Amino acid sequence: MATIDVIPRIDPDLVPSRMVGFGLFSDLGINGANVEISIKRLQTEAELDPDEPGILLDVSLLYQMSLRSSEEEVWQNRALKLQRAFRLSGTKGAPQNPRLRVLSLVTSGDYLRNIPLEFILDNTDVELNLLYLLPGMSFPEVMPDHDVAILSISESDKNIEILQRLSPLLPSWPRPVMNSSPSKIMQLSRNGTFALLKGISGLVTAPVQQVTRQMLVDLGEGHIEISTAFPGMNWPILVRPLGTHGGRGCEKVDDSLTLNSYLNTHASPQFYVTSFIDYRSKDGQHRKYRIVFIEGRPFICHLGISKDWLVTYFKSGMSLSPAKRSEEARVMKTFDQDFAIRHQQALSDLHTQVGLDYYGVDCSETPTGELLVFEIDVAMLIHAHDPIEIYPYKQIQMRKIFEAFHRMLDRFAGLIPHHTLPHSELSKSEKSETSLDPRDWKKFRSIAHQVLDASLDHIESAREGSVWKPVSNELQSAMERPLPWEGVPTEKVLQELIDLVLPNRLGNTHPRFFGWAHGAGTAGGALAELVAATLNANVGGRDHGAVRIERQVLRWTREIMGFPEGSSGLLVTGTSMANLIGFLIARTAILGVETRTEGVIAAMNIRFPHSKGLTAYASSGVHVSVKKAMETVGMGSLSLRLLPADLNHQLPPAVLEEAIAADRAAGFVPFLIVGTAGSVDVGAIDDLAAIGEIARREKIWFHVDGAFGALAILSPLHRPALAGIESADSLAFDFHKWAHVPYDAGCILVRDEKIHRATFAMEPSYLTRAERGTAGGSPWFCDYGPELSRGARAIKIWTTLTEQGLTRIAQAIEANCRAAAALATRIKEEPELELLAPVPLNIVCFRHRPTGLEETALDHHNLELACDLQESGTAVLSTTRINGKLALRAAILNHRTTEVDIQIMLDKVLSIGRGYYKLRVEN
Numbered sequence: 001m002a003t004i005d006v007i008p009r010i011d012p013d014l015v016p017s018r019m020v021g022f023g024l025f026s027d028l029g030i031n032g033a034n035v036e037i038s039i040k041r042l043q044t045e046a047e048l049d050p051d052e053p054g055i056l057l058d059v060s061l062l063y064q065m066s067l068r069s070s071e072e073e074v075w076q077n078r079a080l081k082l083q084r085a086f087r088l089s090g091t092k093g094a095p096q097n098p099r100l101r102v103l104s105l106v107t108s109g110d111y112l113r114n115i116p117l118e119f120i121l122d123n124t125d126v127e128l129n130l131l132y133l134l135p136g137m138s139f140p141e142v143m144p145d146h147d148v149a150i151l152s153i154s155e156s157d158k159n160i161e162i163l164q165r166l167s168p169l170l171p172s173w174p175r176p177v178m179n180s181s182p183s184k185i186m187q188l189s190r191n192g193t194f195a196l197l198k199g200i201s202g203l204v205t206a207p208v209q210q211v212t213r214q215m216l217v218d219l220g221e222g223h224i225e226i227s228t229a230f231p232g233m234n235w236p237i238l239v240r241p242l243g244t245h246g247g248r249g250c251e252k253v254d255d256s257l258t259l260n261s262y263l264n265t266h267a268s269p270q271f272y273v274t275s276f277i278d279y280r281s282k283d284g285q286h287r288k289y290r291i292v293f294i295e296g297r298p299f300i301c302h303l304g305i306s307k308d309w310l311v312t313y314f315k316s317g318m319s320l321s322p323a324k325r326s327e328e329a330r331v332m333k334t335f336d337q338d339f340a341i342r343h344q345q346a347l348s349d350l351h352t353q354v355g356l357d358y359y360g361v362d363c364s365e366t367p368t369g370e371l372l373v374f375e376i377d378v379a380m381l382i383h384a385h386d387p388i389e390i391y392p393y394k395q396i397q398m399r400k401i402f403e404a405f406h407r408m409l410d411r412f413a414g415l416i417p418h419h420t421l422p423h424s425e426l427s428k429s430e431k432s433e434t435s436l437d438p439r440d441w442k443k444f445r446s447i448a449h450q451v452l453d454a455s456l457d458h459i460e461s462a463r464e465g466s467v468w469k470p471v472s473n474e475l476q477s478a479m480e481r482p483l484p485w486e487g488v489p490t491e492k493v494l495q496e497l498i499d500l501v502l503p504n505r506l507g508n509t510h511p512r513f514f515g516w517a518h519g520a521g522t523a524g525g526a527l528a529e530l531v532a533a534t535l536n537a538n539v540g541g542r543d544h545g546a547v548r549i550e551r552q553v554l555r556w557t558r559e560i561m562g563f564p565e566g567s568s569g570l571l572v573t574g575t576s577m578a579n580l581i582g583f584l585i586a587r588t589a590i591l592g593v594e595t596r597t598e599g600v601i602a603a604m605n606i607r608f609p610h611s612k613g614l615t616a617y618a619s620s621g622v623h624v625s626v627k628k629a630m631e632t633v634g635m636g637s638l639s640l641r642l643l644p645a646d647l648n649h650q651l652p653p654a655v656l657e658e659a660i661a662a663d664r665a666a667g668f669v670p671f672l673i674v675g676t677a678g679s680v681d682v683g684a685i686d687d688l689a690a691i692g693e694i695a696r697r698e699k700i701w702f703h704v705d706g707a708f709g710a711l712a713i714l715s716p717l718h719r720p721a722l723a724g725i726e727s728a729d730s731l732a733f734d735f736h737k738w739a740h741v742p743y744d745a746g747c748i749l750v751r752d753e754k755i756h757r758a759t760f761a762m763e764p765s766y767l768t769r770a771e772r773g774t775a776g777g778s779p780w781f782c783d784y785g786p787e788l789s790r791g792a793r794a795i796k797i798w799t800t801l802t803e804q805g806l807t808r809i810a811q812a813i814e815a816n817c818r819a820a821a822a823l824a825t826r827i828k829e830e831p832e833l834e835l836l837a838p839v840p841l842n843i844v845c846f847r848h849r850p851t852g853l854e855e856t857a858l859d860h861h862n863l864e865l866a867c868d869l870q871e872s873g874t875a876v877l878s879t880t881r882i883n884g885k886l887a888l889r890a891a892i893l894n895h896r897t898t899e900v901d902i903q904i905m906l907d908k909v910l911s912i913g914r915g916y917y918k919l920r921v922e923n
Contacts (some may be wrong), residue, residue, distance in 0.1 A: 241268035466873025541780025562726030578732030678709015689724030
């Protein structure tokens with residue numbers, strides 16, 4: 001009668017038998033002699049206490065280590081007849097007050113038939129219990145209580161029965177189960193792996209067949225041809241006995257004669273046969289990578305390098321070769337940025353097919369750069385017991401893996417992450433009592449990963465939910481708290497950021513945010529901000545990496561904008577600050593450096609004793625920051641001549657010339673012309689070439705405000721409209737707009753580096769420069785602006801430009817302009833809508849114009865419409881005035897925006913407008 005399996009009952013009072021387990025590996029410093037000593041010692045203990053199964057199982061493990069399988073089986077059977085549940089005490093004893101209890105579901109046999117969790121969980125605050133499930137025998141009636149169970153049994157012919165019996169039980173298991181799909185484990189046989197991965201682009205795995213011994217005998221004796229026996233294969237082939245691991249019995253067979261010799265030394269009745277793939281690198285070495293996947297993320301465990309095609313780490317001579325270890329260390333350090341990126345799609349597709357929470361992959365790369373997969377198994381050996389004096393780099397990598405594994409356990413158990421791993425804590429003598437560092441770095445690291453996941457989820461789901469909504473009552477209440485004299489736990493603080501701040505967004509990351517000229521940011525830029533904050537570098541001066549990155553960004557920017565070699569620049573908060581700096585430099589150019597010491601009035605009396613004052617010129621559509629800058633530099637906003645724009649909202653060169661001539665005749669001194677590249681209202685671009693020519697002829701400083709429009713120069717379609725921008729004496733623009741660098745990231749370029757530096761440079765004794773050392777690298781960036789304390793803005797700019805590439809950014813700009821043109825076309829076709837301005841780039845100004853409303857009522861109607869639209873969460877438009885009329889303004893700058901988003905916005909505008917108008921009429 002067949003056994004009916006049931007889930008073992010949890011018995012809180014069950015006390016598993018204690019065993020050391022594979023922790024013996026590390027403490028014994030294994031070699032043949034002390035294994036024998038340990039076996040004899042444990043055997044003596046077993047004779048004194050023959051009913052203690054933990055000792056018996058430890059003896060069995062030691063026999064496994066010495067490859068004496070018959071003795072191992074005898075001692076293991078003795079242990080499992082007495083007990084099925086065991087608690088791992090490890091090298092330092094089981095934790096007294098475990099944070100987490102893990103139950104590993106295992107089966108009998110050698111250690112490669114189960115995930116060797118002892119290596120991952122040894123010497124931590126996690127309690128590890130083993131529950132043995134045996135072939136042909138009923139499952140235990142009871143099991144220890146636990147927080148998480150792990151199905152640790154690997155794929156093999158001997159394990160199929162256990163896995164099949166577990167399959168209907170695991171969905172109803174009383175606790176969360178990792179690797180909870182036996183069917184997915186069973187598909188990882190040699191031939192199953194080939195079928196599973198077949199067809200994945202960029203991935204190669206050799207076809208595998210399971211064959212009988214007689215078939216190989218017939219092939220070896222010439223009774224059948226290899227093409228008949230194994231279609232698609234040819235000599236050489238690889239042959240290995242069924243059920244073996246770690247390369248045991250696997251040999252390359254070149255012909256039938258070699259096959260006969262192989263069969264004479266291997267008595268197995270079943271074998272695997274596979275094609276041989278030559279995966280030698282150019283240097284003649286074979287490289288085999290062991291990778292583990294933890295919740296879908298690949299981690300490098302080791303790299304074996306050998307002249308032999310059958311690379312086993314312990315036989316590849318890694319410990320004897322500094323060059324090999326150096327390469328392994330480099331691969332571990334760069335894995336996420338190199339190997340994992342090269343094979344990103346293949347690794348992702350592989351994981352999709354495998355679908356387990358934890359497993360290992362042995363793989364390599366073909367000479368043509370494809371991922372070559374040898375084997376996938378849940379029970380691959382992962383450990384941190386290599387001698388640290390030989391492999392110092394491995395401890396860092398293993399810690400990453402173990403921490404990721406712990407985070408996975410925490411998530412399955414539903415716990416707030418908190419764990420302690422070995423070799424990670426400073427001694428008390430090394431810790432500062434007043435340090436603001438985390439008390440528990442491991443706990444903090446887990447919290448940080450949660451925050452990172454939440455942040456990336458926020459970016460990934462940017463188009464979901466409302467574009468904007470009123471700030472929540474919860475956030476308002478939280479922001480009314482008293483001063484925090486006592487600290488709050490990190491997890492609580494950061495959880496509030498996730499729960500309260502992230503949902504209350506402005507909305508500019510959403511593809512239907514058209515309110516103002518705000519960039520949408522990128523995921524890569526967000527990570528770059530983390531790196532910049534980690535560096536915590538002051539880029540005001542001195543010689544360090546963040547300074548070099550800013551110089552690189554400025555060199556790129558000069559090239560983009562056509563500025564000459566030797567021109568200077570500075571990264572600032574935004575164009576408002578860049579405009580101010582440009583005006584200060586223009587003031588120096590006209591009044592001299594004595595302005596810094598004597599002041600504007602004294603300098604004017606020295607240079608222009610009989611003049612009525614300095615004057616500046618700009619279009620009436622110029623940004624308000626230009627007016628602010630005039631006030632800040634001491635010229636006064638009345639000295640700014642705001643000249644009427646033409647029908648295209650551009651500054652007419654003839655009008656400019658007339659104004660300059662009139663001011664000169666009246667006794668004023670023109671000192672500054674401001675050209676606009678992308679006006680704030682409509683996106684208009686002045687005739688920069690013509691204005692630049694006037695400025696040169698009149699010897700007036702030419703400044704361009706290109707806040708968002710300047711970067712349209714990246715697009716071949718829009719570059720002609722910006723002709724003349726390269727002639728500017730100074731140019732201000734933002735990377736945080738159309739380049740989508742996270743806020744804030746503005747820039748100013750200056751043609752004359754000497755005047756630029758003369759405007760700001762100062763060297764008190766505490767800022768003394770040096771030829772070398774930390775104080776090297778003069779001139780410093782504080783010599784080109786008002787700030788000494790400056791953040792590392794260049795890192796996120798460099799990252800965004802490098803990751804995305806200028807071509808891709810240009811394509812996003814062109815897509816925004818196409819969307820704006822499509823919106824303008826739709827507005828012209830809709831009788832209820834009115835286009836109020838030309839659309840040279842990406843800004844569309846229009847209004848809803850129902851019949852029967854005079855101008856004042858129309859203004860009120862469209863203002864209410866804009867507010868209703870924003871509060872609906874569908875889209876955000878802002879308002880402005882075009883020729884005195886209140887306009888709805890759609891500034892399309894989001895790289896996520898599609899024409900479908902434009903259609904959704906416009907449909908909602910019409911719906912709200914019609915409803916609002918109907919309500920007015922009825923009332």
